[in-house]
Amino acid sequence: MFSVIILAGGTGSRMHQSVPKQFLALAGKPMILHTLERLERIDEVDEIIVSCHPHYKELLQMHIDAYMLKKAYKIIDGGETRQQSAYLGVKAAKNEDIIIHEAARPFVTTQEFRDLIQCPAKNVTYGLDIPFTVSVRDGDAISGLLERDKLVNIQLPQKFEREPLLRAYEQAEKEGNVFTEDTSLLIHYTGEQVHILKGTPNNVKVTNTVDLIAGEMIYKEYIVGRD
Amino acid sequence: MKTCIITGAGSGIGRAAALEIAQAGEFEYLALIGRSEEKLSQTKSMMQTASQVELYAYDLAELEGIPALVQRIYETTGEITCLLNIAGYTDPQPLLTTSLESMRLTYETNVFAPFMLIRECTKYMRLNKAGAKILNVASTAGITPRPGWLSYASSKAAVVSMSQTLSEELAEYGIRVYCISPGRCATALRRKLAPNEDQSKIMQPEDVGHIIRELVSDTEQCLDGQNIVIRKKT
Numbered sequence: 001m002f003s004v005i006i007l008a009g010g011t012g013s014r015m016h017q018s019v020p021k022q023f024l025a026l027a028g029k030p031m032i033l034h035t036l037e038r039l040e041r042i043d044e045v046d047e048i049i050v051s052c053h054p055h056y057k058e059l060l061q062m063h064i065d066a067y068m069l070k071k072a073y074k075i076i077d078g079g080e081t082r083q084q085s086a087y088l089g090v091k092a093a094k095n096e097d098i099i100i101h102e103a104a105r106p107f108v109t110t111q112e113f114r115d116l117i118q119c120p121a122k123n124v125t126y127g128l129d130i131p132f133t134v135s136v137r138d139g140d141a142i143s144g145l146l147e148r149d150k151l152v153n154i155q156l157p158q159k160f161e162r163e164p165l166l167r168a169y170e171q172a173e174k175e176g177n178v179f180t181e182d183t184s185l186l187i188h189y190t191g192e193q194v195h196i197l198k199g200t201p202n203n204v205k206v207t208n209t210v211d212l213i214a215g216e217m218i219y220k221e222y223i224v225g226r227d
Numbered sequence: 228m229k230t231c232i233i234t235g236a237g238s239g240i241g242r243a244a245a246l247e248i249a250q251a252g253e254f255e256y257l258a259l260i261g262r263s264e265e266k267l268s269q270t271k272s273m274m275q276t277a278s279q280v281e282l283y284a285y286d287l288a289e290l291e292g293i294p295a296l297v298q299r300i301y302e303t304t305g306e307i308t309c310l311l312n313i314a315g316y317t318d319p320q321p322l323l324t325t326s327l328e329s330m331r332l333t334y335e336t337n338v339f340a341p342f343m344l345i346r347e348c349t350k351y352m353r354l355n356k357a358g359a360k361i362l363n364v365a366s367t368a369g370i371t372p373r374p375g376w377l378s379y380a381s382s383k384a385a386v387v388s389m390s391q392t393l394s395e396e397l398a399e400y401g402i403r404v405y406c407i408s409p410g411r412c413a414t415a416l417r418r419k420l421a422p423n424e425d426q427s428k429i430m431q432p433e434d435v436g437h438i439i440r441e442l443v444s445d446t447e448q449c450l451d452g453q454n455i456v457i458r459k460k461t
Contacts, residue, residue, distance in 0.1 A: 027395075028392075028395070068350055224399050225398065
């Protein structure tokens with residue numbers, strides 16, 4: 001069985017909203033509910049841990065009750081950084097198999113979760129090819145180009161084994177290193193391989209206000225009647 | 228068990244729809260809701276159907292009891308497949324004699340009760356693998372000005388809006404929301420709105436009941452999310 005950790009500790013500062021973006025309405029319901037409702041349909045998931053700002057835990061519980069979500073939920077305080085929040089979530093998990101996702105990616109499909117679970121590799125991430133040119137900067141000048149076919153745009157959800165990931169977090173904390181996502185942390189500290197599953201451009205991370213507007217279209221065209 | 232809940236099933240369009248749906252036999256269980264047990268029994272006695280038909284004598288103005296009512300039906304059948312919000316109320320008055328109580332009673336029956344039924348049924352409909360259908364009966368009075376019918380007309384406008392909003396909101400769950408707006412139809416409610424009308428010359432409840440049956444059948448997949456106006460040419 002799998003424990004799913006949902007990172008929902010953001011405060012929405014980039015969206016300039018009074019409510020964190022994971023609670024903003026997307027297609028009529030709070031963004032985080034999109035992911036939670038889809039996880040409800042996956043039998044292999046028996047625990048969902050949501051890492052959340054303490055101020056919004058009650059609100060989240062109210063939504064979980066109103067939507068009659070039946071999985072076992074743990075709502076925990078988020079950390080100071082994304083890495084700390086993920087660490088606390090993984091630490092709180094009861095299962096050895098872990099999935100990490102973020103509430104700001106509400107267009108992940110049930111099938112994508114299923115494919116991740118069924119993938120035989122132990123550590124798996126979704127990733128997208130990069131269709132645009134990526135350069136290296138040196139101050140205000142371009143100093144070189146990166147080879148696109150050697151790069152991948154990392155997407156969540158990701159799957160991991162709990163123990164190696166925990167050790168990696170602890171080592172990073174000891175050394176004061178901060179990583180922006182967990183595959184790079186795992187590779188850095190354990191040398192474990194991370195398999196890439198091909199993602200879709202629809203599984204965007206809602207970051208700015210314009211993403212919410214585009215998100216309504218993605219929801220209608222890509223989610224309704226297809227998931 | 229494939230289940231259809233029909234409100235207002237003791238008379239008028241509700242009864243006509245119940246008879247049509249019973250005859251079509253697409254549902255295994257029909258839950259007929261109405262205020263009068265006697266009228267519901269009459270509706271049942273007019274049916275020739277293999278479906279199981281159960282009567283739920285209930286006044287939908289008692290909003291607090293609706294969750295328990297829906298839960299009771301779900302626990303009996305294990306599935307709620309279709310909800311038909313047909314029960315209606317009217318107390319036509321000009322603005323200056325429309326009491327708050329009259330407005331409240333109209334909205335309780337025409338708007339708040341359907342809202343409660345939809346909300347409670349949706350909790351169970353979301354679990355259906357093959358989706359579900361909700362049909363709300365509004366009125367042409369909800370889309371054109373009707374002096375003297377303030378409470379009724381505005382409540383039906385709310386039903387149109389509620390239906391269109393929920394059609395989009397519930398699409399992800401495979402729940403289709405229909406809204407029909409019948410024009411003049413020979414019912415007791417219509418008699419209150421137009422006491423001197425010759426009802427033999429206007430649309431009959433059976434005409435609307437037939438269309439409702441078509442809309443809730445498994446084959447209909449295109450007309451949800453719209454306000455479907457039903458008028459008979461005279």
